[in-house]
Amino acid sequence: KKSFRVVVLPGDGIGPDVVAQAVRVLEVVSATSPDIELKLEEHLFGGCAIDATGVPLPESTLQACKEADAILMGSVGGPKWDVNSKVRPEQGLLGLRKGLGLYANIRPCNFASDSLLSYSPLKASVAQGTDIIIIRELIGGAYFGERKELGQAEQPDVAYDTMIYSIPEVQRITRVAAQIALNADPPLAIHSIDKANVLASSRLWRKVVVETLQNEYPQLKLDHTLVDSASMVMVASPRKLNGVVVTENLFGDILSDEASVIPGSLGLLPSASLAGAPSVADALSPEFKPTHGLYEPIHGSAPDIAGKGIANPIGTILSAALLLRYSLGLDKYAQAIEKAVQKVLDNQDIGGFELRTADLGGSAKTTEIGDKIVEVL
Amino acid sequence: KKSFRVVVLPGDGIGPDVVAQAVRVLEVVSATSPDIELKLEEHLFGGCAIDATGVPLPESTLQACKEADAILMGSVGGPKWDVNSKVRPEQGLLGLRKGLGLYANIRPCNFASDSLLSYSPLKASVAQGTDIIIIRELIGGAYFGERKELGQAEQPDVAYDTMIYSIPEVQRITRVAAQIALNADPPLAIHSIDKANVLASSRLWRKVVVETLQNEYPQLKLDHTLVDSASMVMVASPRKLNGVVVTENLFGDILSDEASVIPGSLGLLPSASLAGAPSVADALSPEFKPTHGLYEPIHGSAPDIAGKGIANPIGTILSAALLLRYSLGLDKYAQAIEKAVQKVLDNQDIGGFELRTADLGGSAKTTEIGDKIVEVL
Numbered sequence: 001k002k003s004f005r006v007v008v009l010p011g012d013g014i015g016p017d018v019v020a021q022a023v024r025v026l027e028v029v030s031a032t033s034p035d036i037e038l039k040l041e042e043h044l045f046g047g048c049a050i051d052a053t054g055v056p057l058p059e060s061t062l063q064a065c066k067e068a069d070a071i072l073m074g075s076v077g078g079p080k081w082d083v084n085s086k087v088r089p090e091q092g093l094l095g096l097r098k099g100l101g102l103y104a105n106i107r108p109c110n111f112a113s114d115s116l117l118s119y120s121p122l123k124a125s126v127a128q129g130t131d132i133i134i135i136r137e138l139i140g141g142a143y144f145g146e147r148k149e150l151g152q153a154e155q156p157d158v159a160y161d162t163m164i165y166s167i168p169e170v171q172r173i174t175r176v177a178a179q180i181a182l183n184a185d186p187p188l189a190i191h192s193i194d195k196a197n198v199l200a201s202s203r204l205w206r207k208v209v210v211e212t213l214q215n216e217y218p219q220l221k222l223d224h225t226l227v228d229s230a231s232m233v234m235v236a237s238p239r240k241l242n243g244v245v246v247t248e249n250l251f252g253d254i255l256s257d258e259a260s261v262i263p264g265s266l267g268l269l270p271s272a273s274l275a276g277a278p279s280v281a282d283a284l285s286p287e288f289k290p291t292h293g294l295y296e297p298i299h300g301s302a303p304d305i306a307g308k309g310i311a312n313p314i315g316t317i318l319s320a321a322l323l324l325r326y327s328l329g330l331d332k333y334a335q336a337i338e339k340a341v342q343k344v345l346d347n348q349d350i351g352g353f354e355l356r357t358a359d360l361g362g363s364a365k366t367t368e369i370g371d372k373i374v375e376v377l
Numbered sequence: 378k379k380s381f382r383v384v385v386l387p388g389d390g391i392g393p394d395v396v397a398q399a400v401r402v403l404e405v406v407s408a409t410s411p412d413i414e415l416k417l418e419e420h421l422f423g424g425c426a427i428d429a430t431g432v433p434l435p436e437s438t439l440q441a442c443k444e445a446d447a448i449l450m451g452s453v454g455g456p457k458w459d460v461n462s463k464v465r466p467e468q469g470l471l472g473l474r475k476g477l478g479l480y481a482n483i484r485p486c487n488f489a490s491d492s493l494l495s496y497s498p499l500k501a502s503v504a505q506g507t508d509i510i511i512i513r514e515l516i517g518g519a520y521f522g523e524r525k526e527l528g529q530a531e532q533p534d535v536a537y538d539t540m541i542y543s544i545p546e547v548q549r550i551t552r553v554a555a556q557i558a559l560n561a562d563p564p565l566a567i568h569s570i571d572k573a574n575v576l577a578s579s580r581l582w583r584k585v586v587v588e589t590l591q592n593e594y595p596q597l598k599l600d601h602t603l604v605d606s607a608s609m610v611m612v613a614s615p616r617k618l619n620g621v622v623v624t625e626n627l628f629g630d631i632l633s634d635e636a637s638v639i640p641g642s643l644g645l646l647p648s649a650s651l652a653g654a655p656s657v658a659d660a661l662s663p664e665f666k667p668t669h670g671l672y673e674p675i676h677g678s679a680p681d682i683a684g685k686g687i688a689n690p691i692g693t694i695l696s697a698a699l700l701l702r703y704s705l706g707l708d709k710y711a712q713a714i715e716k717a718v719q720k721v722l723d724n725q726d727i728g729g730f731e732l733r734t735a736d737l738g739g740s741a742k743t744t745e746i747g748d749k750i751v752e753v754l
């Protein structure tokens with residue numbers, strides 16, 4: 001039996017609720033599979049870690065994450081920990097991303113089930129068939145460039161951040177995008193988003209994306225959209241962006257959240273943040289093998305419904321599926337989970353019981369969704 | 378008779394087509410009004426200026442704009458002038474903004490007529506009642522901070538831009554937002570958008586917005602939304618942002634374009650870019666009086682339909698209305714134009730002729746829309 005170590009970071013707010021259900025799903029996979037074993041261990045992270053230890057990312061948590069085969073996270077933050085205070089839960093998240101070198105954030109955005117079209121804010125004719133994988137560069141740009149706070153010498157009334165990119169940083173994220181595009185048959189189109197008509201960092205971005213793909217993946221289709229235009233297209237005709245969208249950190253933050261409302265509920269969508277710099281040689285291999293992977297639902301800690309047991313666990317369960325696929329190389333278990341989720345959402349062959357959480361107009365509890373997915377599985 | 382000098386910059390692509398109709402409307406106002414006279418003069422700007430003079434913003438054009446009471450623009454750019462070439466049409470636009478100090482970009486986003494709801498990509502129930510005025514800071518942030526291109530010493534494989542703001546820059550744009558909010562009865566709510574959980578420039582932004590409003594406009598309602606969250610809300614429930622949205626340059630670029638697709642056609646929306654730093658004293662006056670004002674539709678130069686005579690001139694005609702309101706203080710003429718546009722869009726009392734351009738599913742020519750608006754006026 002092959003054994004994998006999975007660190008679980010429930011975090012704050014609804015994090016523990018939703019993570020508990022994904023853990024059940026992983027335990028079922030572990031218990032029923034003849035060839036693998038998953039060893040799950042919980043660690044403190046985020047606001048709850050600040051309360052317990054004074055810092056959002058305790059050294060022991062970071063260490064465990066470094067040693068693990070994969071990490072499953074809930075969500076961090078909440079009104080209890082103010083944006084203005086010195087120690088904030090997000091610092092833990094940014095520290096973990098940087099500490100593990102998680103430079104590739106992957107966010108699929110599609111309809112897990114067509115039965116969800118009615119929950120989309122977009123007209124069904126506009127939203128239907130949206131199938132975008134957003135690849136966001138996660139440890140560069142304005143998030144990690146040199147910064148100056150208000151009040152510091154020499155110009156106390158000025159503050160700045162630096163949007164900075166180097167050629168290798170853009171090369172490696174381009175290769176991840178290319179590999180994900182190649183995982184599909186036929187390969188997906190790549191849409192690169194930048195603001196090259198204004199920003200120097202975007203001109204570097206565009207040049208490196210073009211050259212990397214031309215040299216290493218000449219078979220892939222590539223186009224470029226300015227970020228302002230992309231934010232329109234994402235609403236007006238999202239299918240035009242079907243395929244792989246690749247962009248820098250801050251644009252990716254904005255566009256991936258914009259995209260995430262299309263499928264009707266934030267509660268449904270998973271994400272993966274991966275480390276491991278593919279060399280040109282790796283890039284030619286059919287699979288992208290991350291050295292570290294952090295998996296989390298895209299929604300926040302939703303303090304308003306925390307502890308009520310009504311949060312939608314599906315985004316976290318689908319994140320666990322991505323964990324199996326990308327970090328553990330267990331695609332068949334990932335697919336099994338995705339199929340079970342779809343079945344529950346389609347609500348077919350399972351007795352017509354309206355099995356949906358409040359975000360999808362239902363009244364099911366978090367645990368009931370978990371129960372049903374485990375049962376179908 | 379009071380006389381005003383208005384500089385007209387038709388620009389590229391469909392710019393000349395749509396500007397011609399707005400000019401007709403302004404000429405009707407000038408000819409029929411007993412108390413004012415508008416002197417219109419055309420100048421070269423954008424790609425056509427590059428072709429004619431080698432630069433997108435000739436000195437004579439900048440000079441005329443500085444001396445004018447207001448500027449009406451079409452649109453600039455097109456595939457003919459490459460993003461990678463040294464001289465680009467957008468540089469003219471950025472140069473004009475900076476040269477005139479046009480720091481406040483104002484973009485109303487609403488349904489000129491409820492009959493347009495069916496053109497929105499959003500469900501009618503989501504889109505209806507959207508009524509947002511976006512105030513974008515236009516000459517600060519990453520657009521004008523220090524930048525380094527790829528290939529330059531000392532680190533030739535790195536490029537960066539600097540998102541930089543000073544206290545006075547944020548104060549003055551906050552005051553514009555406040556004055557626009559106060560122009561409505563009851564005053565509008567102010568939604569400030571930033572990324573204060575990550576960026577130092579956003580922490581400065583938030584602090585200055587809070588303090589300026591607390592000190593000078595304590596009666597106004599203010600809330601804060603992170604830019605990623607705002608980009609979701611704009612799609613999922615845009616009415617939550619009804620009122621005044623105020624944000625920095627790059628976020629404003631992205632969010633205003635995102636918002637602009639809600640009303641169904643980009644061809645309908647006007648914008649104003651204003652200069653003139655209101656002091657605290659000005660700020661208490663009921664009206665914001667810009668020293669310079671540039672008015673343009675929000676759409677681009679649409680090279681695919683340029684010269685076909687089918688572009689929608691309404692965004693430009695509504696821009697002319699804003700010109701009358703903000704720069705010339707002629708609110709009653711602005712209202713008359715806005716009413717005429719609404720009537721044509723509502724298609725009432727004008728014979729049932731389907732008076733719409735192709736972007737709204739009709740087959741009317743640019744000039745026919747102009748004819749009808751002039752007639753109704």
Ligand SMILES: CC(C)[C@H](C(=O)O)[C@@H](O)C(=O)O
Nearest residue numbers: 077090093094253574575605
């Ligand atoms: C919490 C915050 C720092 C984070 C980000 O901006 O990256 C979040 O918005 C996300 O997208 O994961």
Ligand SMILES: CC(C)[C@H](C(=O)O)[C@@H](O)C(=O)O
Nearest residue numbers: 197198228467468470471630
């Ligand atoms: C053309 C470009 C430089 C410009 C900008 O980014 O400001 C445009 O997108 C706009 O919003 O007016």
